[in-house]
Amino acid sequence: MVDVSQEQPKKLGTPAGKVLAWGLLGLLLASLLNSKILLKEAQSKPLGTDRTLSIALWTPIEKVAGSLGLTRPQELIDGLLEGEKTDQLLDEDFESLVIEESVVYSQWPNTEKVDSNISSSEQIAVLDAADNLSEDPEVSPGPSSSSPLKLWILGDSMVQFFGNILVGYAESSDVIEAESESVLSSGLVRPDFYDWPTRVAEIMLDEDPDVVVMMFGGNDGQSMFVPPAAWYETFSNEWIEEYSQRVGQIMDLVAKGSNRIVMWVAQPPMKSEAFDDKMKRLNLIYEKEALKREQVYFVKISELFSDQNGEYSKYLTSNDGRTVDARLSDGVHLSDFGGQRLSRYLMNELEEIVDLSGGLETP
Amino acid sequence: MLFPTFTFLIFFVIVFVLNWMTRQKPVLWKIVILAASLVFYGWWNWRFVFLLVTSITINWFCAKKMRDESVKLENFLVRRWMQTAVIANLSLLGVYKYYDFFVLEISNRLKQVGFDMGLPLLDLTLPIGISFFTFQAISYVIDVGREDIEPLSLLDFAVYLSFFPQLVAGPIVRASEMAPQMATRSDPRYLQSAAAYRLILGGLFKKVVISSYLADVIVQDVFANPASYSSLDIIIGVYAYAIQIYADFSGYTDIAIGVALLLGFRFPQNFDSPYRAKSLQDFWHRWHITLSAWLRDYLYIPLGGNRGTSRRLYINLMLTMILGGLWHGNKGTFLVWGLIHGLALVLERIISERFNESQIGTRFSSRIWSLIRWMITFHVVCLAWIFFRAPSVGDALSMLGGLFSFRFGVELVTSTLLLVILGAIGMQFLSKEVREAFQAKANGVSAPNQAVLFALGLVFIDWLGPDGVAPFIYFQF
Numbered sequence A: 001m002v003d004v005s006q007e008q009p010k011k012l013g014t015p016a017g018k019v020l021a022w023g024l025l026g027l028l029l030a031s032l033l034n035s036k037i038l039l040k041e042a043q044s045k046p047l048g049t050d051r052t053l054s055i056a057l058w059t060p061i062e063k064v065a066g067s068l069g070l071t072r073p074q075e076l077i078d079g080l081l082e083g084e085k086t087d088q089l090l091d092e093d094f095e096s097l098v099i100e101e102s103v104v105y106s107q108w109p110n111t112e113k114v115d116s117n118i119s120s121s122e123q124i125a126v127l128d129a130a131d132n133l134s135e136d137p138e139v140s141p142g143p144s145s146s147s148p149l150k151l152w153i154l155g156d157s158m159v160q161f162f163g164n165i166l167v168g169y170a171e172s173s174d175v176i177e178a179e180s181e182s183v184l185s186s187g188l189v190r191p192d193f194y195d196w197p198t199r200v201a202e203i204m205l206d207e208d209p210d211v212v213v214m215m216f217g218g219n220d221g222q223s224m225f226v227p228p229a230a231w232y233e234t235f236s237n238e239w240i241e242e243y244s245q246r247v248g249q250i251m252d253l254v255a256k257g258s259n260r261i262v263m264w265v266a267q268p269p270m271k272s273e274a275f276d277d278k279m280k281r282l283n284l285i286y287e288k289e290a291l292k293r294e295q296v297y298f299v300k301i302s303e304l305f306s307d308q309n310g311e312y313s314k315y316l317t318s319n320d321g322r323t324v325d326a327r328l329s330d331g332v333h334l335s336d337f338g339g340q341r342l343s344r345y346l347m348n349e350l351e352e353i354v355d356l357s358g359g360l361e362t363p
Numbered sequence B: 001m002l003f004p005t006f007t008f009l010i011f012f013v014i015v016f017v018l019n020w021m022t023r024q025k026p027v028l029w030k031i032v033i034l035a036a037s038l039v040f041y042g043w044w045n046w047r048f049v050f051l052l053v054t055s056i057t058i059n060w061f062c063a064k065k066m067r068d069e070s071v072k073l074e075n076f077l078v079r080r081w082m083q084t085a086v087i088a089n090l091s092l093l094g095v096y097k098y099y100d101f102f103v104l105e106i107s108n109r110l111k112q113v114g115f116d117m118g119l120p121l122l123d124l125t126l127p128i129g130i131s132f133f134t135f136q137a138i139s140y141v142i143d144v145g146r147e148d149i150e151p152l153s154l155l156d157f158a159v160y161l162s163f164f165p166q167l168v169a170g171p172i173v174r175a176s177e178m179a180p181q182m183a184t185r186s187d188p189r190y191l192q193s194a195a196a197y198r199l200i201l202g203g204l205f206k207k208v209v210i211s212s213y214l215a216d217v218i219v220q221d222v223f224a225n226p227a228s229y230s231s232l233d234i235i236i237g238v239y240a241y242a243i244q245i246y247a248d249f250s251g252y253t254d255i256a257i258g259v260a261l262l263l264g265f266r267f268p269q270n271f272d273s274p275y276r277a278k279s280l281q282d283f284w285h286r287w288h289i290t291l292s293a294w295l296r297d298y299l300y301i302p303l304g305g306n307r308g309t310s311r312r313l314y315i316n317l318m319l320t321m322i323l324g325g326l327w328h329g330n331k332g333t334f335l336v337w338g339l340i341h342g343l344a345l346v347l348e349r350i351i352s353e354r355f356n357e358s359q360i361g362t363r364f365s366s367r368i369w370s371l372i373r374w375m376i377t378f379h380v381v382c383l384a385w386i387f388f389r390a391p392s393v394g395d396a397l398s399m400l401g402g403l404f405s406f407r408f409g410v411e412l413v414t415s416t417l418l419l420v421i422l423g424a425i426g427m428q429f430l431s432k433e434v435r436e437a438f439q440a441k442a443n444g445v446s447a448p449n450q451a452v453l454f455a456l457g458l459v460f461i462d463w464l465g466p467d468g469v470a471p472f473i474y475f476q477f
Helices: A016-033 A035-043 A049-068 A072-089 A092-101 A120-129 A163-171 A196-207 A237-255 A273-291 A336-353 B006-022 B026-042 B047-066 B075-112 B130-145 B154-162 B175-183 B193-224 B231-262 B280-284 B289-300 B310-327 B332-354 B357-362 B366-389 B393-403 B415-428 B432-443 B447-464
Strands: A149-155 A176-182 A211-215 A224-226 A230-232 A261-265 A296-299 A315-317 A323-325
Touching: A016 A035, A016 A049, A016 B006, A016 B447, A035 A049, A035 A072, A149 A163, A149 A196, A163 A176, A163 A336, A176 A196, A196 A237, A211 A237, A211 A336, A224 A237, A230 A237, A237 A261, A237 A273, A261 A273, A261 A336, A273 A296, A296 A336, A315 A336, A323 A336, A323 B075, B006 B026, B006 B231, B026 B047, B026 B154, B047 B075, B047 B130, B047 B154, B075 B130, B130 B154, B130 B175, B130 B289, B154 B175, B193 B231, B193 B393, B193 B415, B193 B432, B193 B447, B231 B366, B231 B393, B231 B415, B280 B332, B280 B366, B289 B310, B310 B332, B332 B366, B332 B393, B366 B393
Parallel strands: A149 A176, A149 A211, A211 A261, A261 A296
Antiparallel strands: A224 A230, A315 A323
16 A cells, blocks of 8 residues: 655646646546436436436436447447346246246236235234234255255345344254345345346245245335335335335245145334334234235234334343343444344244254254 | 545545645645544534534644643643543543443342342444554654654644545655645645556555455455365465555555655555565564554653563563554454464564574575465464454454364466456565655656546456445454
8 A cells, every 4th residue: 555644845846727627627537437326326316306406417428428339338338238138038937937927037027916005003903803923834844954944035235234143043054054145235125226036036946945934124115116206205105105115025035836835024113213213113014915815924023123012122131141132323224143043933924834853953 | 435436536536626726725725634634524514513623622632731831830730631532532542432231240240149230331433543543642742742843733633634645544644744734835836646546546456456456356255254265265365455454454555655745745655565574573564654653652651671581571562553453453363463463563563582583583584484474474473364354253263273274176266366356465575765766766757648547547447346345344343
């Protein structure tokens, strides 16, 4: 690294005005070369002034860049990457899976409709009445060390904080093979950022897991773009309808037409009241969609991460009576202890569903 | 506000223009820079601006009192004001960073012996950069108390403490380095823009491309679940983390130094090829230089430093490194990290005192001896990084268990990954002459070419980097 402080001050250099002028020209050149990506990023922002201004800024720049041929390098790179992606997607098995499951890549399908006119309070009433989850389908034959149960854990950054702990617990038994995959800032609202349906379809085809633990929602409390040109405000009726479909479809992608089990993990209480309110609303949607599907288990975890009043608490009491921090300072993600607590709970839930007596050691 | 974002770019263009428009009018210029710094800091959470302003006011007031005529004559009064400021700073740090940790520990210990005190926990959000600006404030009041520097006016001190390029992750700049630069009106005709662009692009490349790549392809996986990987995957994962944290932190510093340079300020160097060090002492002269200098001047030397018995020196070294570890946070892993460095420094001292190094050296050729020393130093540093990165001491021990399990196979290691790691380590061994020759050449690039190279560099980095950039590692400290 350069030691700028050691350099002798010289009467050499560039006037500030010139630096500004050339710097701005340099930035303009960078913007032109990168305008396609910048416009795409602007379009994928949540509805609002920031998005409107960003699109207004990048649209003319992208047009100018296109007419000058300055988007060509980016297009060439895109072409190369797209070529790879297309080759992947044309895989025959994968295509057949997609057709069976009615999945369209990079675009959510529009299959089963739900009643979008149900208000939140009505939803709560419906859900309160439905205490019993779907019947337990058997996974047969039971897993053994020679034929282990395949467990996958998928989701957003929340999974990053417990997924690998759960993998460790699961693999302490010799009857489970586990894998965890999380993508930061991802969710079901922004397939343009990360296309979970395609990734889930890939995993189903390539890995054929028996049980899939899923946790989404942390990044989903935002407005939603629905091709070709619709924008739905967060938690509007259209938004709830579309989001419910997406949740239902990703559940179907795993469970429909197979013996697979989905354990859908609810969002825990959050420190910020506004964020907590969003997560509670999302939990209602997840629970409702899970109830419609026999093989989908909705795992409520609010009690695991609440104080005596049922409210968010960073600090909880461990089994040995110590007070331990269960959440990170962001008031959202789980601490190491929080991850262990959730993983233990999920393992117990899994034991309720599947007979793991072939070799499970209690962590 | 993160450096590698469009928001910062717009912010900086505005600040750049205002900076050079007002530079010849000192008071106006200071108001502009102070306002810009508070906006920069408040962008994360505007409430913490009040915390920063409180810190500025208390430290300025205490330093001013130390130089009051009536106080100056009484040494103990000077010491009292200095102690007041240091305690205030440490209390601020203590409440936000350590209070809950210690209360939890005490509470749990009491529970074990049957006392449930129900001590209150605060669950406070940690203000970004608090460790950095608190250490700067402490250095200022101590320097004033020692009469090493003159106290600054409130406006000068506010600009010094809040100056946005170094506010959230250093380097830890001393008032003695910053104040003369504030007093001198930089000449807007001679801006070191080529050096600044080079530093900013280099920093962005390290952060956005190298650090993100290593975190993504191996570090996160290996540290999250070491039991699932082979010994080779784990050791390469540890090497990768050593490079990742260097690229991340030195990348930030490079950008900060480059940004400050565009505003006419020269910051001290914070890294000097740390992984070429052949001893731990050498490492600490090259890694996070401004923190190690701070620990030396305001902790190690006041504790007695090298004076006194060997035993006293060892204790001073251990204490300095342990406190240096805890500066990063209240986790046991940071304590162990400090312990490892402290122990290694003590061992180095013992060996150099008891054995004549040249005698050991004569048994090997000088190159082999250098290589052995480098290997030992690098691996001690890597061992300490395992604890620094792991979520808990238990997890770090699991990493070590996995490392020595001698499980075979390779899952995560690829030729590209090895190339990146070897390349990054190799770059540290470039001679000073080569680096200076490159820098001189780069600094001589004309303004139009600077602009074109800067533009191409930005686009190149954006294409190579992932979508979205994780915050800098040192933001959490």
